[in-house]
Amino acid sequence: MAKPLVIRPYEPADREGAIALVEQLNRYEDAISGDRATSHEAIEACLESDIAVERDGHGTIYVAEDNCKIIGMMALRLDAPVPYLRREVARVCWISELVVDKEARGTGVGRALVQEGERWARRAGAGRMMIGAIVGNDRALAAYEAYGFKPSIIELAKNLSHGGAKR
Numbered sequence: 001m002a003k004p005l006v007i008r009p010y011e012p013a014d015r016e017g018a019i020a021l022v023e024q025l026n027r028y029e030d031a032i033s034g035d036r037a038t039s040h041e042a043i044e045a046c047l048e049s050d051i052a053v054e055r056d057g058h059g060t061i062y063v064a065e066d067n068c069k070i071i072g073m074m075a076l077r078l079d080a081p082v083p084y085l086r087r088e089v090a091r092v093c094w095i096s097e098l099v100v101d102k103e104a105r106g107t108g109v110g111r112a113l114v115q116e117g118e119r120w121a122r123r124a125g126a127g128r129m130m131i132g133a134i135v136g137n138d139r140a141l142a143a144y145e146a147y148g149f150k151p152s153i154i155e156l157a158k159n160l161s162h163g164g165a166k167r
Contacts, residue, residue, distance in 0.1 A: 003065075003066070007065075007115075007116045008062065009063075011063075018047055021070065021073045021101060022097065032134055032137055050075035059075065059077040060120055070101075071101040073098075073099055076094065077093070078091070079094065087127075088127045089127040092130055093117070093121035093126035093128070094131070095130070098131065110143055110147070131144055131149055132155070
């Protein structure tokens with residue numbers, strides 16, 4: 001009998017599934033931006049960075065499990081309140097990673113992860129939740145807007161190294 005979708009905190013036993021998802025994310029985004037690190041070492045470093053934020057008490061990681069398989073992952077980072085925002089939104093929770101297995105995209109897994117992230121952020125005292133998407137990732141932008149996110153800031157980048165992005 002198939003088990004229903006479960007959103008739960010990341011556990012060390014989820015490592016390989018999480019690494020596979022981060023690899024999917026980085027390869028997908030690299031095809032768009034040309035600047036994502038795709039080596040196994042870089043993928044592991046991404047996950048380790050998320051784990052370190054959680055260990056330091058400034059974030060958490062959730063996974064989506066379907067029939068005993070990790071099919072989604074979300075990492076959250078809670079920033080200290082910033083003085084330039086109104087008090088009610090000054091504490092920001094960032095979704096630093098959100099990825100759903102390519103076979104499960106469009107099935108509500110991302111929405112379920114974000115909803116759990118919103119509950120965590122509220123409990124942690126956040127007044128605002130933020131997520132970024134690389135330019136050209138129109139599918140992610142459409143999903144995030146469907147989840148209730150609205151454009152807030154525009155970030156601009158300038159590569160200072162000689163071997164920069166394709167664009």
